[in-house]
Amino acid sequence: MPDDFRTLLSLVLVFVPLSLLSIGGGASLLADMEHQSVGVHGWTTPREFADLFAISRAAPGPGTMLAALIGWKATGWAGAVTATVALYLPSSLVVYGAARLWGRWRGSVWHTAVERGLAPVAAGLLLSGGIAVLRVSPGGPAVWASAIIATVLLLRWPRLHPVVLFAAGGALFGLAALW
Amino acid sequence: MSKEVPLGAVTAETGGAVRKHHRIGLPAILAAFFWLGVTSFGGNTAAWLYHRIVQRRHWITDAEFLSGVALSRIMPGSGGVNLTVQVGQRLGGGAGAVAAVTGLLSGPLVIVVALAMAYARIGSSPAVNAGLDGIAAAAIGLTFATGLQLLPSGSRRLGPLTITLMTVLCVGVLRWPMLPVMLCLAPISVGLALAQPRSGR
Numbered sequence: 001m002p003d004d005f006r007t008l009l010s011l012v013l014v015f016v017p018l019s020l021l022s023i024g025g026g027a028s029l030l031a032d033m034e035h036q037s038v039g040v041h042g043w044t045t046p047r048e049f050a051d052l053f054a055i056s057r058a059a060p061g062p063g064t065m066l067a068a069l070i071g072w073k074a075t076g077w078a079g080a081v082t083a084t085v086a087l088y089l090p091s092s093l094v095v096y097g098a099a100r101l102w103g104r105w106r107g108s109v110w111h112t113a114v115e116r117g118l119a120p121v122a123a124g125l126l127l128s129g130g131i132a133v134l135r136v137s138p139g140g141p142a143v144w145a146s147a148i149i150a151t152v153l154l155l156r157w158p159r160l161h162p163v164v165l166f167a168a169g170g171a172l173f174g175l176a177a178l179w
Numbered sequence: 180m181s182k183e184v185p186l187g188a189v190t191a192e193t194g195g196a197v198r199k200h201h202r203i204g205l206p207a208i209l210a211a212f213f214w215l216g217v218t219s220f221g222g223n224t225a226a227w228l229y230h231r232i233v234q235r236r237h238w239i240t241d242a243e244f245l246s247g248v249a250l251s252r253i254m255p256g257s258g259g260v261n262l263t264v265q266v267g268q269r270l271g272g273g274a275g276a277v278a279a280v281t282g283l284l285s286g287p288l289v290i291v292v293a294l295a296m297a298y299a300r301i302g303s304s305p306a307v308n309a310g311l312d313g314i315a316a317a318a319i320g321l322t323f324a325t326g327l328q329l330l331p332s333g334s335r336r337l338g339p340l341t342i343t344l345m346t347v348l349c350v351g352v353l354r355w356p357m358l359p360v361m362l363c364l365a366p367i368s369v370g371l372a373l374a375q376p377r378s379g380r
Contacts, residue, residue, distance in 0.1 A: 166220060166314045
């Protein structure tokens with residue numbers, strides 16, 4: 001099936017560069033994915049792309065699993081796997097190299113200093129990530145209030161399993177909408 | 180730093196001192212990250228990883244986790260996947276990294292395509308959408324709780340705490356681009372760490 005093969009190849013050619021250019025998270029990636037899959041290759045219509053984006057946000061895992069859906073739409077399961085590997089493998093290799101290099105100096109004075117120096121920045125980035133997701137969430141004040149309640153519960157009882165909270169949040173909001 | 184802590188009492192402050200690094204078997208890594216993948220809703224892989232891998236299993240220390248988070252954000256690619264690569268590498272070398280990433284992505288890959296297939300049949304319903312909002316709210320709560328648990332601690336924490344607040348202000352509130360902010364704040368923070376050896380974390 002040379003046509004399928006050609007589609008797989010163009011998936012690789014689209015997602016490998018995106019993988020290496022996507023510094024700073026998925027938001028900048030989204031515009032490029034939209035341009036490539038709707039405008040350049042016609043793998044999805046604009047409407048389908050919006051639907052796939054919504055579905056990818058509903059599923060667990062990294063937000064960029066949208067790539068798998070574009071691949072799936074383009075040419076089935078083989079496309080889904082190809083797009084996923086093409087998007088994650090190149091950046092993962094870069095990070096793996098950096099992590100090995102970084103680990104080589106473990107125990108040295110400056111390694112310890114850099115590790116301790118990065119910690120407060122990283123804590124700030126985690127909190128900022130929460131704020132960013134909150135900002136784009138379509139749910140409004142109810143989501144804000146529930147997020148704060150979940151935060152307090154988890155801080156008060158750290159051994160509480162987050163899946164319990166996920167289930168409770170999902171059930172509560174779902175039932176409220178039915179009512 | 181190596182004081183004994185009862186296992187139930189491990190906190191963000193003491194976690195780093197509890198367990199020395201050791202290699203973890205590949206099946207255990209694969210299984211742990213598989214569950215992480217299928218249950219990390221709302222793009223909060225880092226927070227979820229902290230809860231399951233650092234707080235529960237003590238496979239890596241708080242300091243390793245946080246430096247991993249910082250590195251995962253300045254590298255190309257998805258932050259959650261990048262963090263997983265580093266943790267997998269720390270736990271089991273190259274094979275560990277492959278096992279961790281495979282575990283993390285395989286479940287969500289199948290689930291997301293299955294959802295798309297179901298969606299093509301039945302379309303979306305308002306109740307399901309609202310339910311997803313509820314799950315997202317809980318996931319945001321987990322992210323906030325993780326960030327708050329990892330706030331700088333110890334006797335001389337004023338400097339590090341200021342760095343954290345500056346990061347939240349610039350990146351979270353003012354929405355400045357993350358990379359320049361990090362390039363500005365991280366060197367100051369490392370300088371602080373050098374000037375104050377062994378205080379707090």
